[in-house]
Amino acid sequence: MSFPPVKASPTKRLFLEALTRDLELEDAVHDLVDNSIDAAKRTTGKGAFSGLYVKINFTKDRFKISDNCGGIDLKTASEVLFRLGRPASRKTVAGEVGRFGIGLKRAIFMMGRNALVESSTANSHFTVPISVNDWKKNDDGDWDFAFDIYEENIPVQKEKIGTQIEVWNLYAGIANGFAQDGFVGELISNLQKKHKPALEKGMAIEVQNTWLTSEPYTVKASDFLKPAIRQFEIKGNAGKPSVSIKLIAGVEESKPGESGWYISCNGRFILVADKTPKTGWGEVGDVKIPRMHHQFARFRGFAFFDCDDPERLPWNSSKTGVDVESQVYGKARRIMIETTRPIIDRLNELDAESDADERPLFDAIETADSKSVTALIAESAGDSSFHWVGRTDLNKPERPVRISYTRPLNKVREVREKLDVEANREAGEGTFDYFYEHEIR
């Protein structure tokens, strides 16, 4: 006696849902930019990205990203690009960001019902149109997409080399997302932060006709003030490549929003200005550094993880955060804590001198230059520890100091009227000047 087979294969609809469920629209765009930057790495090796661009444009009806970063060859397109999940045989490119090979498909499926992927290399050209509805309708074993144009061994003009992806028939939620106030600003600012190393290497990124600029991340450096630099490698088993880790930690201007640790994997920042236990702050139970306080708003730490095999890097699958369980990160985090701890001590000392007449630590930081962290790492010969000694050589008797006190409102009001000023601060300054003029001089 025979029964019909139990249908256990996942339907395409379920698959789509699972693939896009937790994806944020902005992260989908980041994934596509990652693909372009990976293509640029394939084209230039470790060299500069000058002349290469990624352009992103969207309306409520349509999304388009295009680049001139080398294009996708036919073999990759047919065997990898549209495959759901990446075959194990696929060789990764040194230092790739897109480790899961699902970014493109996921982004398309998330955004809309129709898409066109077109790419040209120096000697090939293809287009793949996608209609998600048609694809979904046919719920059988056929999961493939078809090429519309497939040209091999043809000469391609240099300006035509590159990839473009267009998605239209956007879902309502996506269209709203693109149209939302602040989305463009947020996207630009996050692309600037996350792709800072690529921007610094000369990649041009344009969003809605705005070119992104890259202000390099900096820390203060001088003879009196030197950041801590640690560089090490974590070896891989059985021919797996080493992970190279470069840490730099120091102090900068007091900006609570920018203080904390920054973590980059293969040139993409996955954590920015982090002040959580992930980077050692305020954790109890493990070795910890104190909770973030206002006086630590000058702290800056940067950790650059690089590996030819992106699988070894400590990022989570959506590349939006750090995998704290990874062995590579465990060691790095310990060393991050070690480099942070002495800086915290110094920042506490800086805080303690804020009411003093002499402020040697403050003078040291005020007279130090801000230097690019990548440049400082590149210039450093090996490891160095954090160094911050006070400057006592600056004789600054005219340095402004703050006086603060409170007095009853009615009296302060009278003083303001008498002095003919509006602000309480001006009333304070005026009475001080009056006293100085008549009693001291």
Place this chain on the structure above:
Amino acid sequence: MSTKSDKRPSFEDVHYLLRPAKNVQRKMICEALARLEFLRPLSEYRYIGFGAIYFGDFSLFHRRLGIDKMTTIEGNLSAEERVRFNRPFDCIKVEMGLSTAVLPNLNLEGQPNIIWFDYDGVLKDYVRIDVRALAASAAPCSVIIVTLDARWKALVETVESVEAPNPEEYKALPLPEKITQLTGDNRFLKADLVGDNLTETYRQSMQAEMENGISERNRELTESGNTNPIHFKQLFNFRYQDQAEMMTVGWLIYSDEDTPKVNAAQFHKMDFYCDGENYFRIRAPKLTFHEVRQLNRYLPCANPTSIPVPVSDEYKTDYTKIYRYFPSFAEADI
């Protein structure tokens, strides 16, 4: 918390010996370190300590063990000239800075090290950071030793003198929370810290960082296909009191393939070997030279109280445990 008895004659309180218990401990540790020869030639070792301006440990280890690679770490930046001036031997390098900042520059992986951090205080978060860093990076066959102020009073004074960012808020915190912030270890939130439990909790807290550091490097070794994992064992757990009650804990780090050598060194045969919670208390009785000479003539001896010298049985027993290391100080023109 004084252990003095009102009934004792006053001459017993006169410190005519210069920190004798610490002196005994130093010699005991030196004797233990001599056994490292079973693991690696002592000449390959480097000694790293906080020599300050006295360098007692440095002098002893250079003279007795022949170690000639030595580094002192000095955190008091204004003391540099005096520290350099007081170096007893030319082989002592001076590294200015806090241990946590200096350690990364010392290439701990490159050679076996004996590291003795005699912290001038109670357990703080950076002590644990240092212990973990040492456990994670010191070359196999290295020894890590930590000395802390073991007094409850010192701990309370330390947490109360913390300059917190929000003084009002900090002041209102319960003591266990303050201790937890100072040490960065939440075991202090619920630990019973009465009596010996305080030093035992310190030991456990540092032991946990040893374990964290060792397991971190073993994960790394496994990932890179290395099948020679790292182990550690505790060698020392001293308590002693010259003026303040102090504690010293020490561990040996070794690789799996070194195990037979570690066994051959027979650390467990040392009278003062302590591989866990049990500790060895050093009591240095205040004896005259004449008493010392007389006691020595009967030693070693299984039944010290029978020795006909007119000092208490307690003194006789204490002295018997440490007589080989007992200092004989005398004023000297040098």
